[in-house]
Amino acid sequence: MGDRLAAAASDYSARHLTVLEGLEAVRKRPGMYIGSTDSRGLMHCLWEIIDNAVDEALGGHGEQITVTLHADGSVEVADRARGLPIDVEPRTGLTGVEVIFTKLHAGGKFGGGAYQSSGGLHGVGASVVNALSERLDVEVDRDGATWAMSFHRGEPGEFLDEGEPSPAATFLPFTDASRLRKVGKVKKGVTGTRVRYWADPQVFTKGAEFLADELARRARQTAFLVPGLGIEIIDDRGDERVVHDFKYDGGISEFAEYLAPDPALTATWRLTGEGEFQETIPVLDEETGHMVTREVDRTCEVDIALRWGTGYDTVVQTFVNIIATPKGGSHLAGFEQSLLKLIRDQVAANARKLKAGTDKVEKDDALAGLTAVVTVRLPEPQFEGQTKEVLGTPAVRQIVAQVVARELGAILTSSKRDEKAQASQLLEKVVSEMKARISARSLKETARRKSALESSSLPVKLVDCRSNDVEQTELFIVEGDSALGTAKPARDSEFQAILPIRGKILNVQKASIGDMLGNAECAAIIQSIGAGSGRTFDLSAARYGKVIMLSDADVDGAHIRTLLLTLIHRYMRPLIEEGRVYAAVPPLHRVLVKHRGKPDEAVYTYSDAELHRTLARLKKAGKSWHEPPQRYKGLGEMDADQLAETTMDRTKRTLRRVTIGDAERATEVFELLMGNDVAPRRDLIVSSQPDRDRIDA
The missing domain is CATH 3.40.50.670 (Rossmann fold)
Structure with missing residues (x-):
């Protein structure tokens, strides 16, 4: 693949050698940015574009996102937010659209001015997707007009389409200066962005495809996390169009109810709060143009929905700025730490009533039957790895722990009749779990059953x-x-x-x-x-x-x-x-290839399609084999x-x-x-x- 990438890179015009310097690195090592080049990496790219639209919705701009999987293998993401900036960025002399899609670390998530919290890929999402696309088209509705720009493997220019847009159309790169094309008019006040791209077959493995079920699952998750946001998924790849619509006004409380695998023991409790912390980060100095180290004040908002059920399975999902962190991190550690301490304290305070004895509640006892959605929002979160599976910002742990201790502590010690009864049922369940665990261990140690x-x-x-x-x-x-x-x-x-x-x-x-x-x-x-x-x-x-x-x-x-x-x-x-x-x-098959004067060579194939290709290749090479191939x-x-x-x-x-x-x-x-x-x-x-x-x- 490296030779093909080098050949593709040699097609860039001289004007764009500096523009595409960073994007060429993305094409050579895509795994560093999107994890893999199979269907999983393809989905990662798609969510980078969708997350940009979701970030606008989080900021109060736009209430609808539409994702269309086209029959030609391309995908389009449309929103009704503010529209990408179309004015010229003074340092580069390029329009905002071109800066966002060709410059690494040049998005609105850097500098702290555009978003208080965002989910994009460290500010490099749009440009990485562009670098890994055979063709990418952007249309922006803004200032009463529709503006458009196209890219070929990251290089801005124009496709000479004849009929439907296609990456196979003739591409003319800009040589003197880039320009946004004015392709239509819109009513005053109408704004939005549409991004359609064709993933590059030179980068992604053969057979990589957009996974409709995974897309729908995560779209539902995002709709839960952003109350009032509508997300529509349209799949035109089959014989019939498939459409999914997701919109939830109940937020993560409704999400927790959806995830819960058992009947409720407690109500769904909502724990909210925030905390301040300081962080030393590199910031771009506007005067010198260099990165300088500064200490900045941060605010971390915490929003948790949790409930205990009558069962024993634990379902805890964590998110940072609506991005899932499946392997947890500092926010999950703070949640579990505070939850366990709080329940231990409550069990100890009610030990006589609960007949708990002197035994200590362990984490599994407290989490049995728990369904929780833990979300935090903060600017520029630190992740362990580019694919954002683990939150690394250390200060978040203590802030989440404090919010849980204060909010859940108030519920467990409340004098309100409903909350008091539910807290009592919860503590009885936890103590029952603890006793069952201890009994099972004792039984195992004293009389091992066959x-x-x-x-x-x-x-x-x-x-x-x-x-x-x-x-x-x-x-x-x-x-x-x-x-x-x-x-x-x-x-x-x-x-x-x-x-x-x-x-x-x-x-x-x-x-x-x-x-x-x-x-x-x-x-x-x-x-x-x-x-x-x-x-x-x-x-x-x-x-x-x-x-x-x-x-x-x-x-x-x-x-x-x-x-x-x-x-x-x-x-x-x-x-x-x-x-x-x-x-x-x-x-599945074994083909014995004949060799004159030499032992037969065994060739193995793993599918019927591979067998047909292998036999065709052998026939073309003039080689014979023992018939029939063994299945x-x-x-x-x-x-x-x-x-x-x-x-x-x-x-x-x-x-x-x-x-x-x-x-x-x-x-x-x-x-x-x-x-x-x-x-x-x-x-x-x-x-x-x-x-x-x-x-x-």
Whole structure:
């Protein structure tokens, strides 16, 4: 890809060599800015443009955002906010539109003048998206007119379209001076911005696409976080247009109710407040044009909605300036720290009434059944990493802790009848959780039961490895004894262990924990990993560094992987969160290529499409092969050498790492298809209108 990028860079005109110096770096190392160049990176770029429109809405400008996924692969984001600045920026001599889309760190999020809080990618979002787009068009409604500018891989110019706009149209870069084209008129007072872009196939991997479900999920989340903001998603890529509309006036209180997996034990409480802190940051000096260090006063606004339910699952989502921080950070640390201290103090103050004894409440006891949405807003938040998964600003921890202590403390000590009754129920639940935890631990220590979690012996079926080095060891969960017969001699017995399971394990999505523990296959898996399950799962006790699902490359194999993934996600989630769960990728076909006077060469393919391409390539090269190519109906059809070479040899194999997002989506789909709620499944079947012939087949 580097040669293609260099070739593309050589097309830039001399005038833009300095303008595009930063953007060329983005194209050479896109992963530094958007995390990856697959569908995930593509979605990251889209949200950078959407976040700019959301930032305007946060500032009180515009109440509607429309995102359109076009059939030609492009995407358009339209808002009704103030419109991008079209006047000339004095230092560069360029219009505001060109500065925003070609200069790194030149957006309105720098200097502190435009936004009190924002969600954009450290001020580089628009220019990064532009650099990674084959074509990007901007239209701005402002001052009674519509102004337009286009870019080709970051370089401003004009496309000579014939009909519908396309990145394949002839592009004329500006050579003397850039200009905004006046392409229409609008009524007085009408403002807004429309950005449409085509992602660059030189940068993004083949098959990368915009994920409609993920887009809708995050649009709903954003609509909850910005009350009154309407977000419309239009997908024109299929045979029929699909439209989603999201608008919520209840804000994060409504969000917490939406996220809650159980009936309410308490009302949804809202905790709000703010705090001041000082921060030393580099600031652009307008006189010298250099960055200077200054100490600035910051304000951090805190808004939290939380409620406890009758269940035991904990759902806590955190946000900074409406941007999700899935791995938490200083705001989550402050929330949990203050919440635990407050509940401990209340339990201690009511110890006699609650019969709590002298035992100490732990974090899991306090968080059981909690659903919370924790949001903070502050200028220029510090994130650990460009993709903003962890908030790093240290002062936020104490500010959030103080707001929780003051606001939640007032509710738990309130003399109002409703709040007093709910606080009493909450403390009883927490103490009950504490007692259950202590009882379970005592029982485990004094009289170990012969159950899946507590048996000291390993499963008879487990073919263990010799090494005790957890970082190096791998547990392969294979489908059936026939696959075991092939996998056992194919493995590296020093580091690779094998556990065969009989067909499809129990569907734990709708089974009780008792049923799960009583199921031999589930018990064997938990027992082999050796770290317990559920809330007592201890990742440090896991016996293997990797857990690898190895099943046939067919529908049944995919079903088995989904069942295994549901078990691990529900009862051993830290394995997925730490990136220690993988799916092996066995081949579908084996082609034996003939060589004169030499042994035949084995070529493996992993899909029907890849097989056809491989055979076409061999035919073009004048090579012949043994007909027909072998198709593996299952792992048992491979011999040990073939399985080792393609699937188990660390130097040659391909593994797919399972992320928490993969597991959550699999669990959602599995709940829909296999759960106890019949109505959504019936709606899916009716709407899908399956082919009768396919069902009978």
